[in-house]
Amino acid sequence: METKNIWIDTDLSVGMKRHIREGYCDVDDGYALLQLFKAENIDIKGISAVFGNTQIDDAYRLCQKMSTEFAKNKIPVYKGAGTAIDLQNVESNEAVEALAEALKKDELTILAIGPASNVGILLLKYPELNKQIKEVVLVAGRRNPTDYFRIGNQGNHARDLNFDLDNHAFNIMFEAGVAVTLCPFEISSKVWVKGEDLKALDNGEAGNQWLAEHSQPWLDQWLSQGADGFNPFDVLASHYIISPEDIISEDLKAELQIHPDDTIKENERNVFKNYLLCHKDGTYPVKYCHDVVPNYHKKLMNSLTKKS
Numbered sequence: 001m002e003t004k005n006i007w008i009d010t011d012l013s014v015g016m017k018r019h020i021r022e023g024y025c026d027v028d029d030g031y032a033l034l035q036l037f038k039a040e041n042i043d044i045k046g047i048s049a050v051f052g053n054t055q056i057d058d059a060y061r062l063c064q065k066m067s068t069e070f071a072k073n074k075i076p077v078y079k080g081a082g083t084a085i086d087l088q089n090v091e092s093n094e095a096v097e098a099l100a101e102a103l104k105k106d107e108l109t110i111l112a113i114g115p116a117s118n119v120g121i122l123l124l125k126y127p128e129l130n131k132q133i134k135e136v137v138l139v140a141g142r143r144n145p146t147d148y149f150r151i152g153n154q155g156n157h158a159r160d161l162n163f164d165l166d167n168h169a170f171n172i173m174f175e176a177g178v179a180v181t182l183c184p185f186e187i188s189s190k191v192w193v194k195g196e197d198l199k200a201l202d203n204g205e206a207g208n209q210w211l212a213e214h215s216q217p218w219l220d221q222w223l224s225q226g227a228d229g230f231n232p233f234d235v236l237a238s239h240y241i242i243s244p245e246d247i248i249s250e251d252l253k254a255e256l257q258i259h260p261d262d263t264i265k266e267n268e269r270n271v272f273k274n275y276l277l278c279h280k281d282g283t284y285p286v287k288y289c290h291d292v293v294p295n296y297h298k299k300l301m302n303s304l305t306k307k308s
């Protein structure tokens with residue numbers, strides 16, 4: 001089996017309360033990291049934290065915790081961007097510098113499961129390193145502006161958070177010509193984690209138990225929205241890196257278009273935002289992952305519950 005050298009860039013927020021409104025933060029980055037820690041064909045060269053689901057200091061602390069307590073070998077962890085890229089004042093950070101050094105040594109696949117700010121800054125500061133990036137795998141995008149990210153049955157639409165929080169980072173990647181693979185809501189909305197899955201996780205190793213415990217309030221939040229479970233968005237991207245044969249994709253072209261913000265109820269064309277749209281007639285080539293193989297759920301649970 002060929003070993004893949006990867007870098008993880010994450011806005012890990014397992015167990016955090018939201019800093020902007022009521023409720024808990026997403027736990028999905030935790031599933032992605034745990035799955036990669038357990039995979040035999042993956043060599044993780046570094047983990048960088050980025051803002052997004054939570055604030056940068058919390059994401060960084062959680063990256064350190066997961067690396068120290070749950071990884072087979074200790075993986076170096078770096079603190080990255082705390083805000084979106086400001087084109088008027090582009091500053092590097094510890095994570096970008098470490099990623100640059102790692103890319104000078106090895107060609108890497110980058111799993112960017114938060115806003116892509118660190119990758120964007122890297123490509124602005126070190127444009128020549130684009131050739132060392134094998135692929136960037138991200139969680140973002142949709143086909144049409146009316147493909148809403150419906151959560152539960154109460155009319156709530158989720159944001160395309162990673163893209164919404166830093167549009168520039170995506171543009172920079174596209175313009176740098178790096179290979180971009182997207183695992184958007186379209187694919188993750190077909191995969192559910194339910195109460196019985198948390199029980200199975202809770203029977204496993206320390207990392208599994210920690211994740212199961214902190215997933216319960218997140219699951220309860222989805223159930224209260226009228227869903228049967230939650231979609232573990234980021235784990236589709238990690239799964240694609242570990243076992244691409246389980247993920248169904250097509251080659252499309254991405255573009256940015258401005259439309260009314262669908263996450264605001266009764267938006268009378270007052271608030272607009274960029275959408276990352278993927279179709280045949282866009283501008284930038286992307287691999288667009290849109291479905292999973294039959295019996296995917298079993299494969300996912302096996303990958304998460306197996307022994308390290």
Ligand SMILES: [Ca+2]
Nearest residue numbers: 011029113114
């Ligand atoms: Ca994430």
